[in-house]
Amino acid sequence: RKEVEQDPGPFNVPEGATVAFNCTYSNSASQSFFWYRQDCRKEPKLLMSVYSSGNEDGRFTAQLNRASQYISLLIRDSKLSDSATYLCVVRSDSNYQLIWGAGTKLIIKP
Amino acid sequence: DVKVTQSSRYLVKRTGEKVFLECVQDMDHENMFWYRQDPGLGLRLIYFSYDVKMKEKGDIPEGYSVSREKKERFSLILESASTNQTSMYLCASSSGGASFRVDNEQFFGPGTRLTVL
Numbered sequence: 001r002k003e004v005e006q007d008p009g010p011f012n013v014p015e016g017a018t019v020a021f022n023c024t025y026s027n028s029a030s031q032s033f034f035w036y037r038q039d040c041r042k043e044p045k046l047l048m049s050v051y052s053s054g055n056e057d058g059r060f061t062a063q064l065n066r067a068s069q070y071i072s073l074l075i076r077d078s079k080l081s082d083s084a085t086y087l088c089v090v091r092s093d094s095n096y097q098l099i100w101g102a103g104t105k106l107i108i109k110p
Numbered sequence: 111d112v113k114v115t116q117s118s119r120y121l122v123k124r125t126g127e128k129v130f131l132e133c134v135q136d137m138d139h140e141n142m143f144w145y146r147q148d149p150g151l152g153l154r155l156i157y158f159s160y161d162v163k164m165k166e167k168g169d170i171p172e173g174y175s176v177s178r179e180k181k182e183r184f185s186l187i188l189e190s191a192s193t194n195q196t197s198m199y200l201c202a203s204s205s206g207g208a209s210f211r212v213d214n215e216q217f218f219g220p221g222t223r224l225t226v227l
Contacts, residue, residue: 004152008150032213042220043200043218043219043220043221044153044200044216044218045218046215046216049213087153091213097155097158097168097169098216100145100152100153100154101152102149102150102151102152103152
């Protein structure tokens with residue numbers, strides 16, 4: 001089993017819709033969680049950190065569920081420019097390295 | 111604006127060649143990282159460095175070495191390139207140093223797509 005798992009998609013979503021996807025992690029000792037965004041043929045960029053209490057940044061909401069060991073990303077009122085691959089990143093307590101998911105591809109259609 | 115640059119966007123090499131990938135950051139960051147990204151696998155850490163002349167193995171260091179002679183520059187070396195090293199190579203940097211503040215944002219270069227024939 002992979003340490004960090006994501007549905008590869010693609011998620012095809014009409015513009016203006018709400019979309020959500022999850023990322024599961026296997027190490028219950030994991031401490032820090034992030035969502036990075038990677039546009040086609042570009043480098044990853046930090047989208048947001050995921051805090052225990054959840055956090056919101058504009059149209060984006062990230063949540064952490066420690067009991068079920070997953071994090072989620074919700075995008076409201078999706079825009080064409082939201083089309084990208086969303087990478088889930090986890091840091092465990094025992095290993096200071098970041099573990100990267102393979103990403104979920106999102107395509108917003110007009 | 112923060113910037114991480116990589117020496118080449120595309121590189122084609124032959125099996126057995128020695129390959130140098132260069133990465134330079136202008137943010138005075140202590141930490142620098144080399145990853146490779148392959149379809150369906152996500153980013154995998156090859157090596158990282160938290161200070162000049164310091165290096166630590168990541169998850170997949172076999173077949174690679176690194177050099178960090180200056181704070182701003184982190185080089186990845188493929189001693190004898192093989193076809194299974196065909197991949198996208200991404201360099202990143204972050205602040206933090208030996209305190210392993212790895213929760214600090216990592217800034218990535220544009221990547222080098224290496225093809226080994």
